[in-house]
Amino acid sequence: MTELSRPDLLPDASLSTEEMESLQREIAQSAVFEDEFDIGSTPANQADAGNEPVFDPAVLSNPLAATASDADPPIVAGVDQAFLLEDEPERALSAVVAMRGGEVIERVYAITPLEIPYIPGLLAFREGAPILDALEELTVDPDLFLFDGSGRIHFRQAGIATHIGVLVDAPAIGVAKSLLCGDPAGDLEDLPAGTRVPIEANSRVDAPDGILLGYAVQTKQYESSSRYVNPLYVSPGHRVGPEMAADVVLELSSGYKLPEPVRLADSYADEAKTLDS
DNA sequence: GCGACAG
DNA sequence: ATCTTGTCGC
Numbered sequence: 001m002t003e004l005s006r007p008d009l010l011p012d013a014s015l016s017t018e019e020m021e022s023l024q025r026e027i028a029q030s031a032v033f034e035d036e037f038d039i040g041s042t043p044a045n046q047a048d049a050g051n052e053p054v055f056d057p058a059v060l061s062n063p064l065a066a067t068a069s070d071a072d073p074p075i076v077a078g079v080d081q082a083f084l085l086e087d088e089p090e091r092a093l094s095a096v097v098a099m100r101g102g103e104v105i106e107r108v109y110a111i112t113p114l115e116i117p118y119i120p121g122l123l124a125f126r127e128g129a130p131i132l133d134a135l136e137e138l139t140v141d142p143d144l145f146l147f148d149g150s151g152r153i154h155f156r157q158a159g160i161a162t163h164i165g166v167l168v169d170a171p172a173i174g175v176a177k178s179l180l181c182g183d184p185a186g187d188l189e190d191l192p193a194g195t196r197v198p199i200e201a202n203s204r205v206d207a208p209d210g211i212l213l214g215y216a217v218q219t220k221q222y223e224s225s226s227r228y229v230n231p232l233y234v235s236p237g238h239r240v241g242p243e244m245a246a247d248v249v250l251e252l253s254s255g256y257k258l259p260e261p262v263r264l265a266d267s268y269a270d271e272a273k274t275l276d277s
Numbered sequence: 278g279c280g281a282c283a284g
Numbered sequence: 285a286t287c288t289t290g291t292c293g294c
Binding site: 081082118222223226 | 286
């Protein structure tokens with residue numbers, strides 16, 4: 001159900017490092033780092049739309065959105081991997097959890113041999129094939145993808161969320177638990193839940209210094225405690241702007257650090273891994 | 278040469 | 285990512 005739009009940009013693990021980096025620059029040029037949704041056609045989203053395309057993230061998690069409109073709420077898919085490193089060769093288990101209006105409508109996974117080791121900046125060439133294999137198992141067609149890892153917050157602005165997003169030409173968001181590169185525009189310690197801090201390009205990023213790459217997003221925080229929760233690093237993958245990416249992640253987060261589709265994909269991957277071995 | 282580096 | 289016990293807090 002998830003069609004490849006750009007088979008010429010597949011993450012070929014047999015390429016040289018230079019060729020991989022070159023492909024990533026090509027992907028970054030094909031990527032759209034601003035809102036370009038063809039979804040969200042609910043009364044709430046159409047009201048007072050003017051000429052600007054609008055999209056209210058609330059339709060993603062509101063089960064009632066279906067009845068408030070003649071159309072179903074958009075389908076959001078969370079994607080995450082678990083690994084079978086004792087195997088020879090090592091294999092990856094990629095899990096996808098599809099949700100609509102806050103409810104799970106499908107869960108699939110695929111197990112795929114790994115071709116190369118983990119190399120910072122080249123993650124898509126290790127995990128791309130497993131992810132695409134899992135997406136092929138899907139019978140529904142997601143309107144939006146959330147990936148574990150970076151999107152535009154990447155040395156060449158082509159993290160795994162951007163790479164896969166461009167391949168299937170679908171709105172995609174990168175959700176990372178640690179920062180690969182870029183500079184936070186402020187203090188990230190003990191941020192209140194619901195807040196965000198810009199992540200800007202620096203000399204290590206193939207983009208003008210200061211360009212907004214994404215946000216550190218605080219989806220969860222302890223009330224009155226001596227410890228604090230670290231933020232997530234959210235960035236546009238494809239067809240989503242940085243503001244909307246952060247809005248969507250906050251909307252899909254409910255009581256846990258990770259947005260629900262990714263959190264469920266994470267636990268499903270572990271579950272399926274145990275079930276397999 | 279040294280540091281930095283998603284999962 | 286994965287390997288794991290204890291520990292803090294509601």
